[in-house]
Amino acid sequence: MEITDLTPAERRIRDAFPRGEGVDFREDPDEDAADGHGWGPERTVRADVLAALLLAGPTPNGQVAELNVRGARITGKLNLKYADVEHAIRLRGCWFERKPQLYGARLRAVSLSQSALPGLTASIVSVDLALRLSGCRFTGPVRLAGARIAGGLFLQDALIRPDAGARADADADAEEHDEPPLQLNHTEIGTDIVADGLTVHGQLRVNGATVAGQISLDRARLLAPGGIALHAETVSVGTDLRGHRLEAEGMVNLTGARVPGQLMLTRARLANPGGVALRASSCAIGELWLRRCPPIDGIVNLRRSQLDMLYAEPETWPAVVRTEGLGYRVLHPLLPAEQRLPLLEREETGYLPYAYEQLAAAYRTVGDEAAARSVQLAKLRRHRRTQPRHTRLWGLLQDVTVGYGFRPLRAAFWLLLLVLTGSLAYGLHHPRPLKPGEAPDFNPVFYTIDLLLPIIGFGQEEAFAPGGWYQWLSYLLIVTGWILATTTAAGVSRSLQRQ
Structure with a gap:
């Protein structure tokens, strides 16, 4: 013109x-x-x-x-x-x-x-x-x-x-309404993507994008119910991926993402009922923040990802969390092990020894050895449920007596209880001496200890022979002593192997 x-x-x-x-x-x-x-x-x-x-x-x-x-x-x-x-x-x-x-x-x-x-x-x-x-x-x-x-x-x-229903564009094609509304896949951005307050009715696709700075989706609304709200597979950012107060209806898919700084999902609302709400598998992330988020509505998949720090309150996690191969160095907030352990029961594949080892290692990193031992004990108890019935009995004995070696004072408690029981019983009714005139003076405490501890001898057990039900009590003390000694030895051996 x-x-x-x-x-x-x-x-x-x-x-x-x-x-x-x-x-x-x-x-x-x-x-x-x-x-x-x-x-x-x-x-x-x-x-x-x-x-x-x-x-x-x-x-x-x-x-x-x-x-x-x-x-x-x-x-x-x-x-x-x-x-x-x-x-x-x-x-x-x-x-x-x-x-x-x-x-x-x-x-x-x-x-x-x-x-x-x-x-x-x-x-x-x-x-x-x-x-x-x-x-x-x-x-x-x-x-x-x-x-x-x-x-x-x-x-x-x-x-x-x-x-x-909007005005028609002469260039529109029949498939236009089926494609992602916002397509940023394989883009190269020299600084940042700043999309605070963005609203997308449909999918935001960022697959394979490379961003030298950060991606900011603070207060964004990604609305794709039943679909994929954020498709960001293998995205690579230079610093952070922010989603403070992000609202995502549909899956947030970050498979293979590289975020050396923070993946910030504080106060975010993630919902994909009946499906995966957050998929961050095979990722390398500096810090993953799920702080003060409402409970996630849908499955969370963190399999094979490596995190330096994971921040999430227990109430944030949904009923199913996939953590196979997940590695992290520090876990926040610092809570008792009893509040973290239920999460490990939510893995669909069942018992995962690595998940317990990872949680115990995180407690050791911050110097909480007591919590680390609690996690190790929970691991062995969980493992016991996967074993045949006859094997479970031996595990149960180790648990009751010494807590698989993680509760050594429990053996001392049982020993003290049995010593008191035997001392009272034999103190009230002395067993007869096997060789009258040659037997030493009877001592109910050391007689009971002689029965309980197979490797210690005070000369009492060989000198006296109880009768009646006192004889059955002596058999019980001998068997119990052997069980305590065996389970204690097994627990000590397990502790040495861990070290």
């Missing part, structure tokens, strides 16, 4: 473009661009005119041209496919009749903040500075797969809600 064939509104933009000056069509600074379909011709601009200025507009020497427009009604399609644009594009608070086409373009800087658009096609786009979509209202998919942005991507308070 001829660039001279312009309306008054378009001439204002043409005249301001070479000098980089802004053109503001707004009647009210707080107006909503979503109402732009009703704006009149005095603020209507053809997309072809804007494309012509960007691709061949006049640029006087000594001045920096820039397309800087606010509050325009843009008709037609802004087509910059494969274009090489040297000028900044700022179309803020504008209403777009059709989704801009930026596929494969090389751009300097782009800001569409506070605008209303039927979608955005910008796959494989290259942006030298930043791409700003803050506060935008999209009624179609935003395609940024494979984008290369040297600066940051900004999506604060944006709304992406594909709506079949």
Whole structure:
């Protein structure tokens, strides 16, 4: 088209473009661009005119041209496919009749903040500075797969809600409503993705993305009930992935993610009833924070992930938690082992020895040896339930007598109880001497100890022989002594093997 064939509104933009000056069509600074379909011709601009200025507009020497427009009604399609644009594009608070086409373009800087658009096609786009979509209202998919942005991507308070009832886009295809509304897969971001307050009705896809800084989804709402709300497999960030007060309806899938700093899900609400709510398997994460979250509604899968620190209150975990191969160094908040152990019963595959060893190691890291022993004892008790019935009996004896070696004072308690019982019984009724006149003076305490301890002899057991039920009591004391000695030896051996 001829660039001279312009309306008054378009001439204002043409005249301001070479000098980089802004053109503001707004009647009210707080107006909503979503109402732009009703704006009149005095603020209507053809997309072809804007494309012509960007691709061949006049640029006087000594001045920096820039397309800087606010509050325009843009008709037609802004087509910059494969274009090489040297000028900044700022179309803020504008209403777009059709989704801009930026596929494969090389751009300097782009800001569409506070605008209303039927979608955005910008796959494989290259942006030298930043791409700003803050506060935008999209009624179609935003395609940024494979984008290369040297600066940051900004999506604060944006709304992406594909709506079949919205105005039709001539380029829309039949499958558009089935694709993810926000596609950031395989993007490369030079600094951060800032999407605080973002709302997506459908899936946010970030698979394979590389972000040099952080991804911030604080207060974001990702609404894909029954589906995948956040699909971020193998995403790699330079620092943190934040989701403070994140609301996710559907699965949060972080399989294979690399987050050297913090995966911050404090006060987040994760819900996928009947399915997996959080899948963070095979991840490498510095710190995983689930602090003060409401109970997660759905399965949590942390299998084969490696964490430096895990912060989660026991009440946060759902009924099923998959922890096979999960490794962590520190566990917060520091709670008694009895409050952490029920989580290990929620693994679908049953008894996992490694999970108990990992929890015990975490307690040892902070110097809580008593809690570590409690976890080891719980592990052996859990293991006992998996054994045949005849084997369980021996385990039960070790547990009752010495707590599998983790409760050595329990053996002393049993020994003291039996010594008191035998001393009282034989003190009231002395057994008869085997060789009258040669037997030493009878001592009920040392006689009982002689019966109980097979490796110690005070000469009492060989010198006296009880009768009647006292004889049966002596048999009981002898058998009990052997059981105590054997289980104690087994417990000591187990302790030495651990060390």
